[in-house]
Amino acid sequence: MDKNLNVWLDNLLQEIEGIKFRRKSTRRVRIDVAMDALPTLLELLQGRASYVHLSAITCVDWPDDGEFELVYHVWSYETQSLVSAHTRIPRDPGVYLSIYDLYEPAAFFERDIHEMFGVFFEGSPDMEKFILTEWDGPPPMRKEFDSEAFVNQQFEWQPYHPDWLKELEEEGGGVTTRPEDIRW
Amino acid sequence: MKDIKKIEIIQRPPPPEPARRTNPLARVFDELVRFCQSRSMFMLHYCTGCGAIELPPAMTSRFDMERLGIQPMVTPRQADILLVTGYVSVKTLKRIILTYEQMPSPKYVIGICSCTVNGGMYWQSYATAKVLKDYIPVDVYIAGCMPRPEAVISGLRALMEDIRTGRGDAWKKYYQNYDFYLGNQQRLFGEKWQTPTDVIAEAHHYGMMTDQTLGEHTDLLEQNEVPLDALRTRLKARTE
Amino acid sequence: MRPENYQAVNHPPSNEYELNFGPNHPGIEGNYAFKVKLNGDRVLEARADGGYLHRGFEKLMEGRLWIQNIALVPRICVPDPVPMEVCYALAIEELCGLEVPERAQWIRVMQLEMSRVAAHLFAFGGHAATTGMYTPMFWGIADRDLILDRFEELTGGRVYHIYNIPGGVRRDLPEGYLGRLSGLLDYLESRLPDYDNLFFTNQVFVRRARDVGTMTQAQALKWGVTGPNLRATGLALDVRRDDPYLVYGRLEFDVPTEAGGDALARNLVRRSELQQSIHILRQVIDRLPEIDGPIRCPIPNPLAWNVPAGEAYTRVESSKGELAYYVVSTGGGKPYRVHVRGPSSMHAVQVLERLAVGSRLEDIAQIMFSLDACPPEVDR
């Protein structure tokens, strides 16, 4: 089975320009591909190599590079291996093509990424909000969104200052290490 | 530093005795009604968070809450207690408040899990409200992540005792301090926040108006009040 | 008192109306909402609405240490928390190249299967209750509690165990644990005929559940269905067998299937899986005493643990289907990105919406419970 996998991957490499492929283990393959070539690659993977199950689409934010990394995990029930196709798209404007016509589960993941990262997928059937319908802040999963600062500004904390603690503090004791000091 | 074991535990002062009617017959009647109220609590069947996973064991064969007269009810109209089980995300909190206002009084709220006290382990989360009692009055908190069914039942028994002795009246606070609760709600949900229930009219009806009921937040509510349309769900034809 | 929004509204005369299922509705699993448009009692359109349980896990995990996140992950799926811990631990082990001692691997398999049995017992109860039969729910949850007792003895927690840490498990089995577990399995097996008589072969239930929410093999593959729901369409696909992790490659077990693809078939697949899990647990009980050795490999100081840069995609078969974690590390003390692929993110949204269209009002709750959709996995 591994042998076949190698054969077709070699064929594939010849067909698509600018593809980088690394075998991580017997069942995990990582492919790096340019953003233009990804739909073609997925079409080939699905059509020729039985990678019919889209396990997930992950978005990783790399603000230093100004890019989003989109990772498409596709699983083949026949060769029993997983291909993770990595591609990078520019962070601005953050628009990419939907693969809904290839893989229907993509609709959920693309919708999710749209909400959480603000990446728009052209051709996706449904880009409406699903989880954050009552949220009007920035896309929360972007790295520049600081959840802790937002929480401190938005919510009140439960005051906790019982009498015995006050007594201790009068004598110079009490909580000597504040929570912010022990944050790693 | 003082040895922590030697610190006396400060007893919380007993809450003031509730006012009683002078007529002895009326008193007996009140006692009876309160006893029945404490022995028959319908809880709302609403799982707001992960603590709800310990409610089925507490309800079913092993711990059997029906022994205490507690049974689940499916609509807020019939419910007496609202169990807020675990973290309340902002989206859920809106529904909790709507539900709470629809429940007929006397009504009681139990905050289960640490998350309802101070945000628990989701203190960093942008999506969850931290302190439940800022938004609705809470009768009993049951801490733990998550509290065991025994803890849930013991919390319910504490509430029963409070109801029987007439101390479980946190629901009155909602009418008496409506401005405070509404202010916190508006802070979270925006100035346009309004619910279908006319809480101020209900406060008038029950004679629970205090000077805390009305304030700047209720003024804001009246300014922004728009007549509510019939509830409509938004559906979109799905393209197959 | 008048009710709140009491005002007469004139609707145009029509057979069509809209109905909200949830979030406060007994026919909804967890805190989730489902909006349907009906003609009579036939569903014309359906739309899921989630986010009531959203806590922003993936964001929270980016702000905490690798080891702190162990306490966070089981909260993602409440009825079946062990696969979450194991999957996350597997990802870190892959990144660090840690070799998990064999004994720890067997203990993990034991927990995974115990958790599966517990989750399936819970699922039966829910499915039965949607059809108005409450006795299996009471029985199932009471029997599940016995498994939670064993979990409590092993880990100290009934529901959230926080027991699987990267590199192994937290502590070894207590004295005589396997004997007690074996007794529990005997008890569960002796209960199965009762469940069969009451529930699985109950003709009224069979009539209710047959041809409800049917999907074909092709549809199931196309919609990304996994787990028992996929196996109910006749495909023997299981992550435990296709992509073996831990010691599943060395265990004997069947992958039960059913042909129907409807609610009844999904229910029966879960029943057979319960038996298979008991079968696996018996093998573990036989083999575990022979395997000596440490229960975890040495790991660096967890509070100052910089996991090497890289990414890992680990998959585990949870009781609902394929569960996967994608973890990216940049060599820091905290994860750079963690993505959780819960099986219900397919089942509770797209699959449910599509199966509901054309079904009947009384079957919506049954479809949702037969898919065993777990909303916290969707909302995260």
Added chain:
Amino acid sequence: MSWQELLLELTLMPLLAFVIGLAMVLMMRRIAAQIQRRVGPPLLQPIYDIVKLYSKQTQISHGFIHELGIMMAVGGYIAAEALLPVPGMDGLADKGGLITLIYFLMVPTLGMALGVGQCANPNGSIGISRALTAMLAYDIPFVIVVFGVAFHYQTTNLAEIAAIQQAHGVSGWGMMEMPLLALAALFALQGMMGKQPFEVYIAPAEIATGPMVEMSGKFMGGLFVMQSFQYYTAGVLYTILFLGGGENWLTFLPKIFAVVAIPMTIAMLFPRFRTEDLVRLMWKWPVMAGLLGLAFVMN
């Protein structure tokens, strides 16, 4: 019978019915608890529930028809109790008879339909339309049974029917003389009490408890009261028609409790049908058994 005695009986009969009905509700919950392997509610739980519901401070009313509907629901049964002879008290049994009783038994469902319709909750409307369909389903075998019994004893007077059966001992019970009709009546009984598998109109997981969805406080209390009357009526009616009525309270009480216990036990072992399955089943087997029984009776 003087009018004072009649008045006393008319007061006592519904009161007794209420108390016995409460005990039946308790029995139902205890039976459920036993089958579900748990303890169950304490002895006075039904009373606690009703007192609590009536003592709610918020009483949300949806208007006059809402209140009238609940009054019809409770009143229909209270009126029916006066027509059901119990040991020592005949009430209006010899004046009303079986046919009037059938009419009275339809009033509560219609009253609920009125009240629920006023609530304007879609779940309630679906529930009540299911309830009316269910009534249509179980009334067909019920009417056949009533007709058969009336034909067999040549009277519609319930007190006389009971007396005829008692005169012949156990072998003279309706159950022995008309077994097929008794069987059909058992089905109708299950449907009349709205228990699984015929519990189509309550259905929490489908329509959020249907007709009760908008009921709160005293309205819900009214429905609880109605439920206890309903159990009592069903038990007594079946006992009079097929189990020889009651010579005295000692034999009467075990009979009515046993009759009510049967549907309650069955209910815990079955899920609910769909509405059309309920109608199909009701119009098939009980009606066939009933017609066959009728043929034997007329023979």
